[in-house]
Amino acid sequence: MAGDLLRFTTAGSVDDGKSTLIGRLLLDSKAILEDQMAAIERASRSRGDPYLDLALVTDGLRAEREQGITIDVAYRYFATPRRKFIIADTPGHIQYTRNMVTGASTADLAVILIDARNGVVTQSKRHGFIASLLGIPHIVVAVNKMDLVDYRQEVFEAIAAEYRAFASKLNVPDLTFIPISALRGDNVVTPSPAMPWYDGPTLLHYLEHVHVGAGRNLVDFRFPVQMAIRSHPDFRGYAGQIASGTIMPGEEVLILPSGQMSRVREIVVYGGTLAEAAAGDSVILRLADELDVSRGDMIVRRHNLPLVADRLECTLCWMSEEPLRLGAPYIVQHTTRQVIGQISTLNYRIDVDTLHREPAATLQLNEIGRVLLETARPLCCDPYAVNRATGGFILIDPSTNNTVAAGMIRRAAQNGIVAFQPPRPHSSDVAWEEATISRAAREARNGHAAAVLWLTGLSGSGKSTIARLLERRLFTQGVQTFRLDGDNVRHGLNGDLGFSPADRQENIRRVAEVAKLAFEHGAVVLCTFISPFRRDRDFARSLIPAGRFFEIYVKCDVATCEARDPKGLYARARRGEIPEFTGVSSPYEEPTAPELIADTETRSAEEIVEEILALLRARGILRG
Amino acid sequence: MSDYTRTHLQQLEAEAIYVLREVAAQFERPVLLFSGGKDSILLVHLSRRAFWPARIPFPLLHIDTGHNFPETLAFRDRLVAQMGVQLLVRYVQDSIDRGRVVEERGPTASRNALQTVTLLDALVELRADAAIGGARRDEEKARAKERFFSHRDRFGQWDPKNQRPELWNLYNGRKAPGEHFRVFPLSNWTELDIWQYVQEQGIELPSLYFAHRRDVFSRDGTLLAVSPYLPLLPGEKVENKLVRFRTIGDMTCTGAVESTATTVAEVIAELAAARTTERGTRADDRRSETAMEDRKRQGYF
Numbered sequence: 001m002a003g004d005l006l007r008f009t010t011a012g013s014v015d016d017g018k019s020t021l022i023g024r025l026l027l028d029s030k031a032i033l034e035d036q037m038a039a040i041e042r043a044s045r046s047r048g049d050p051y052l053d054l055a056l057v058t059d060g061l062r063a064e065r066e067q068g069i070t071i072d073v074a075y076r077y078f079a080t081p082r083r084k085f086i087i088a089d090t091p092g093h094i095q096y097t098r099n100m101v102t103g104a105s106t107a108d109l110a111v112i113l114i115d116a117r118n119g120v121v122t123q124s125k126r127h128g129f130i131a132s133l134l135g136i137p138h139i140v141v142a143v144n145k146m147d148l149v150d151y152r153q154e155v156f157e158a159i160a161a162e163y164r165a166f167a168s169k170l171n172v173p174d175l176t177f178i179p180i181s182a183l184r185g186d187n188v189v190t191p192s193p194a195m196p197w198y199d200g201p202t203l204l205h206y207l208e209h210v211h212v213g214a215g216r217n218l219v220d221f222r223f224p225v226q227m228a229i230r231s232h233p234d235f236r237g238y239a240g241q242i243a244s245g246t247i248m249p250g251e252e253v254l255i256l257p258s259g260q261m262s263r264v265r266e267i268v269v270y271g272g273t274l275a276e277a278a279a280g281d282s283v284i285l286r287l288a289d290e291l292d293v294s295r296g297d298m299i300v301r302r303h304n305l306p307l308v309a310d311r312l313e314c315t316l317c318w319m320s321e322e323p324l325r326l327g328a329p330y331i332v333q334h335t336t337r338q339v340i341g342q343i344s345t346l347n348y349r350i351d352v353d354t355l356h357r358e359p360a361a362t363l364q365l366n367e368i369g370r371v372l373l374e375t376a377r378p379l380c381c382d383p384y385a386v387n388r389a390t391g392g393f394i395l396i397d398p399s400t401n402n403t404v405a406a407g408m409i410r411r412a413a414q415n416g417i418v419a420f421q422p423p424r425p426h427s428s429d430v431a432w433e434e435a436t437i438s439r440a441a442r443e444a445r446n447g448h449a450a451a452v453l454w455l456t457g458l459s460g461s462g463k464s465t466i467a468r469l470l471e472r473r474l475f476t477q478g479v480q481t482f483r484l485d486g487d488n489v490r491h492g493l494n495g496d497l498g499f500s501p502a503d504r505q506e507n508i509r510r511v512a513e514v515a516k517l518a519f520e521h522g523a524v525v526l527c528t529f530i531s532p533f534r535r536d537r538d539f540a541r542s543l544i545p546a547g548r549f550f551e552i553y554v555k556c557d558v559a560t561c562e563a564r565d566p567k568g569l570y571a572r573a574r575r576g577e578i579p580e581f582t583g584v585s586s587p588y589e590e591p592t593a594p595e596l597i598a599d600t601e602t603r604s605a606e607e608i609v610e611e612i613l614a615l616l617r618a619r620g621i622l623r624g
Numbered sequence: 625m626s627d628y629t630r631t632h633l634q635q636l637e638a639e640a641i642y643v644l645r646e647v648a649a650q651f652e653r654p655v656l657l658f659s660g661g662k663d664s665i666l667l668v669h670l671s672r673r674a675f676w677p678a679r680i681p682f683p684l685l686h687i688d689t690g691h692n693f694p695e696t697l698a699f700r701d702r703l704v705a706q707m708g709v710q711l712l713v714r715y716v717q718d719s720i721d722r723g724r725v726v727e728e729r730g731p732t733a734s735r736n737a738l739q740t741v742t743l744l745d746a747l748v749e750l751r752a753d754a755a756i757g758g759a760r761r762d763e764e765k766a767r768a769k770e771r772f773f774s775h776r777d778r779f780g781q782w783d784p785k786n787q788r789p790e791l792w793n794l795y796n797g798r799k800a801p802g803e804h805f806r807v808f809p810l811s812n813w814t815e816l817d818i819w820q821y822v823q824e825q826g827i828e829l830p831s832l833y834f835a836h837r838r839d840v841f842s843r844d845g846t847l848l849a850v851s852p853y854l855p856l857l858p859g860e861k862v863e864n865k866l867v868r869f870r871t872i873g874d875m876t877c878t879g880a881v882e883s884t885a886t887t888v889a890e891v892i893a894e895l896a897a898a899r900t901t902e903r904g905t906r907a908d909d910r911r912s913e914t915a916m917e918d919r920k921r922q923g924y925f
Contacts, residue, residue: 005632072787074768075761077814084632086812098789105791218628226642227649231678239674241642241793246628270673278628282641282674295649319789333794336649392792401798403788500800 003081006212009088009103009136011127012113017144021113021182022076022089025204028189029078073103082208096123097130097352097366098319101406104134105392108215109207111140116149116179120162122353128163129352132170133315133368133408135388137215139167140176142203146195147181153197169355171385178203216279217387221245222306222380223299224335224390229284237268237284238293243335243389245301246278247285252302255293256380257418261302263288279389296337298380298390306390310378311416312409315350316343316371318363320397320404322577326362329495330404334379334393340496341375341395363405373407378418384408399498400579442522446480451621452515452525452544453612455598456537456591457554458583459569460561462600463528466554470609471526479622482523484511486530499580505536512540519544524621532588547619552612553594556601558583633821640667640809641674642793643772647754647807648674648681650797654754654807655712655747658684660696661872662829663758663810665703666818669827670809672707683710685750687743689735689874690717691853696872699830714746731857734876744780747804754797754805762814772811778802815870816895823888833891835868835883846879 012018076087088103090096104110110131114124124141131139141163149155160177167175178187179198186192189204201209222243229237247253251264267274268284277283285299293299300306318324324343332341347370349360363369384391395405443449453470455463467483474481489511490497497503508531515525531537541549561583562570573581580586596615598608616622630638644667647654656671658664671680686700704711716735719725719742728734747755761768771787773795788796797805810818822829839850841860848854850862853876867880868891885891 003632004629005635072769073789075812076768077762077812079632079814079816084814084817102789102791106793213629226645229675229678235677239645241638268677270676278630280630280635280638282638282645331798333796336646388792392794394791394794394796396796396798401796401800403791403796406789406791502801 003079003083004212005084005086006109006207006210007086007088007107008109008111008207009090009100009107009131010111010113011090011100011131012144013121013123016113016115017182018089018113021111021142021144021180021188021203022087024182024185024188025087026076026078028185029080029204073099080204080208085207097126097317097368100127100130101134101317101319104131104136105406107134107136108212109138109140109210110136111142111203113142113144114159114163116143116145116155116159119159120166124163125166125355126352128167128170128172129355132167132172133317135215135384135408138174138176138210139172140178140203140206142182143177143179144182146179146186146192147184151179151186151192151194153195156198176200176206178206215388217244217389218279219245220304220306220382220387220390221247221301222335222382222387222390223247223285224337224380225293225295225297225299226336227295228293235286236290237286238299239282239284240299240336241282242277242279244279244387245304246276247301248276249273253287253299254302254305255291256298256300256306257308257378258292258297260289260291260293262291296335298335298337300380306380306382306387307409307412308378308380308418309412309416310375310418311413312373312375312379312381313411313413314371314373314393314407314409315368315384316363316373316395316408317368317406318365318404319406320402321365322397322400322404323365324363324369324405329398329491331396331398331496332373332375332379332393332407333396334381335390337379338396339375339377339379341373343371343395344374345372347371370410371407372413373409379409381409383411385410397498398496399500399503401498439520439522446522448479448524448623449548449621450519450522450524451548451550451616452519452527452540453550453552454515454531454537454540455526455528455552455554456531456594458556458558458561458588459530459581460564460566461554461556462598462605463530463554465605466598466600466608466612467526467528469605470612473609473613474524477622480523481526482515482518482521483526483528484515484518485528489514499578499586501533501580501586504531504533508533508536508540512543515540516543519548524616530582530588532582532586534589534592537591548621550595550612550615550619551591551593552596552598553591555597555599560601633817633824636813636817637670637673637821639793639812640670643795643807643809644671644674644756646773646795646797647756647809650795651754651805653750653752654682654756655685655750655752656680656682656756657743657758658686658700658711659758659873660686660692660700660830661758662818662822662833663760665699665829666821666827667756667758667809668703668707668709669825671709680707680709682756683712685746685752685755686711686713687739687746688713688715688717689739690715691735691851691875693830693832693849693872693875693878695830695832712746712750714742714749716742718742719745731855734874736874736877739874740780747780752804753799754807756807756809758810759806759808760810760813760815760818770808770811772808773797774806774808775799776804776806780804782806816892819888819892819895823892829888830872832869832872835866835886835890837864838867838880839863840865840867840880847881848877848879849875851875 010018074089078085088107090099090103112127143156143159156179179195180187187202191202223240224243225238226240229239249264249266254261265286265288267277327342329340329342332339348357349367349369382390391409393407394403397404457463471481471483494507494510497507515527518525572578573584582588617624716738720727725738725741771790839862840847841862868883869880885894
């Protein structure tokens with residue numbers, strides 16, 4: 001069968017008859033088989049429905065059947081001799097925007113249902129807006145339940161006129177209206193004898209014949225590298241799926257973001273090579289030169305370049321119960337690349353029903369806004385309107401690993417374009433730079449020894465308060481200090497880490513290494529980290545010479561910490577908003593042999609600072 | 625001017641290869657769950673295509689119930705040799721011997737459900753962070769909402785209410801230690817697509833998929849093969865019929881259909897006219913309306 005493939009999405013509120021329409025398409029194209037039909041009949045009967053409930057076809061999970069609603073995107077399949085179809089069936093109700101955006105992201109066409117009795121309602125507009133936002137090239141408005149308005153032409157015409165006026169404000173390249181009755185089958189698969197005034201195609205006929213290439217960019221060659229493939233004797237190639245454009249052997253290409261140049265030597269597929277490959281093909285490119293190319297790089301034509309930018313204006317659809325945190329680190333997954341980024345500005349929120357722009361402090365679940373995205377390393381991308389494959393990205397919350405947002409790039413922001421960077425040496429080739437000035441020399445000049453003071457304890461136990469006070473005292477005595485604070489490093493150095501045990505371990509590993517660097521430069525390093533796990537603290541200790549590491553247990557009962565709760569974190573943890581919160585939902589392992597126990601329930605911060613200073617003098621770190 | 629249109633099979637193949645490469649790139653220790661059925665055989669062929677001329681970079685993992693059709697094992701061993709891929713086998717019998725699971729009793733006993741424990745134990749043992757499976761969304765209603773990258777918690781469980789949204793072709797494989805992913809490269813294929821691809825690419829399948837004479841008996845409307853694992857109930861009688869299997873799993877729950885289709889083309893013609901779905905021959909799905917969903921939650925394939 002030489003038929004091609006159409007992916008479409010269906011949108012409608014619960015009473016528009018969307019499920020019935022899909023059931024009708026599947027039934028009339030014989031995609032529903034006898035045993036499924038029997039199951040539907042059984043279920044219809046057990047619910048006491050007098051008629052065959054076609055909606056049950058699309059009703060998947062138990063939770064949905066129990067509540068009588070659908071809660072997620074479901075995919076359905078049917079085929080006619082002309083074409084295979086994949087339906088992304090997106091339900092109404094809660095989480096509507098999130099679901100429709102998900103379903104629309106891979107669709108070439110959207111079917112929007114409107115109940116002929118109700119006409120154009122707010123939701124119908126919302127569906128059109130989201131479809132245009134996601135760059136779906138074809139929209140079909142199916143005006144359903146025509147049987148309930150006596151198949152009157154003027155009802156259909158009025159709805160079509162109203163919707164057309166609305167859609168003129170959107171970017172919709174192709175808009176079609178079809179009057180149907182899903183329940184009775186009018187104009188779904190077979191033309192309706194009840195609507196002789198309509199001479200357009202039936203819905204299925206339209207779906208079978210619509211041109212599907214419209215969403216496919218065949219101009220701009222973009223090849224995100226998935227992985228390098230090596231095989232002996234000396235085969236080396238780069239595997240990926242061509243995101244857009246076409247390519248032939250011999251063409252000059254550029255590797256981004258490094259800016260290296262080469263030529264395509266061959267295009268390899270299983271068992272042979274190709275004379276040309278195009279958007280959508282999964283291939284392996286071999287280059288004429290031996291270059292350092294790896295996952296996340298993008299191969300493009302020399303004279304057709306994407307944006308290489310680290311500041312981008314985007315439209316963002318928020319998909320998580322946890323609202324957007326401006327300035328917080330998120331992982332940006334774009335083509336085959338993951339980089340750290342943040343949303344630094346929220347310009348405005350878009351009311352999906354009225355299309356009005358409104359000021360907002362954050363984005364909540366199902367909200368859409370215009371934002372500025374900044375990334376730690378540049379993205380090789382195109383505006384979404386030009387290239388869906390290289391213009392979309394997702395945001396991942398590093399603390400939960402959940403996908404929290406879908407983004408569509410509009411353009412590079414001011415000063416956002418990055419010049420190509422020359423290739424950087426691979427980190428494994430970096431030689432350790434011997435300090436030419438020894439620690440002993442620095443200590444001699446400083447007049448004190450270097451040391452690492454590691455303050456561990458629950459959130460709210462008083463670590464930072466003690467460290468701030470202590471640092472001021474040391475500073476006034478002319479001591480070289482260096483302070484590492486748990487909250488601060490998570491904004492930058494460790495912005496990609498969450499609070500799972502593995503991430504906590506990595507967090508401590510990194511700061512311990514930084515502490516060691518500062519120590520080697522002669523500083524008294526003050527570290528304030530909850531560092532709940534003994535193993536991690538022991539690791540930090542292992543990096544520092546004996547007698548120079550001071551584990552200070554800032555001790556305080558969890559109830560007292562919770563009563564203090566200076567950052568409101570305990571309250572949030574109790575509400576379940578912060579998973580794996582030490583003392584609430586994650587353990588704290590008390591130090592077994594700390595150099596000092598600082599009990600903040602019985603003593604003041606000032607007293608404790610005095611005690612630490614005395615300890616440092618006694619151990620020869622500070623001069624007596 | 626070149627022709628850039630692609631058939632639906634070419635598009636499905638390119639998508640599956642993309643997903644398989646994402647698995648190899650995003651995970652450290654993936655395994656391919658091999659059942660001996662046509663979908664997992666196809667996955668092996670697609671993996672070969674995804675990484676050629678390099679070798680398939682992950683092992684096959686077969687959870688053996690001990691109740692296999694002998695043809696399945698012979699075919700498996702030949703395929704493994706042909707592809708030069710590593711095969712790991714873990715046995716439900718070992719889980720029973722170790723007391724991890726208790727064997728079902730009675731005439732309808734099946735080891736199908738027990739497989740889940742053996743599978744999850746094997747994933748822990750191998751420290752597998754991704755398990756590639758051949759499941760398709762068209763097979764069963766609980767699968768219609770499955771993701772390509774399906775997140776499983778520390779206990780291997782699937783929570784249908786807490787799945788990550790999956791947009792474009794951006795698959796988020798990030799996870800906490802101990803968690804893993806099930807990955808389904810064939811999500812968008814239908815049974816007919818599988819057979820058309822088998823025909824187009826000349827892929828060899830086990831003889832069980834084609835019409836042959838076999839001793840069978842009917843139970844609850846399903847034709848089951850006579851085997852030592854499945855004692856007959858009073859009143860059930862053995863007949864010798866011309867049958868083939870549409871799915872291949874454990875002998876105790878895989879039903880046959882009467883068929884005369886001896887070639888791939890005849891199977892396709894038969895499917896085009898078929899009036900029951902593929903899993904309609906699976907006794908395990910019929911235990912209740914939500915049998916598949918319940919098993920998936922527990923970590924089934």
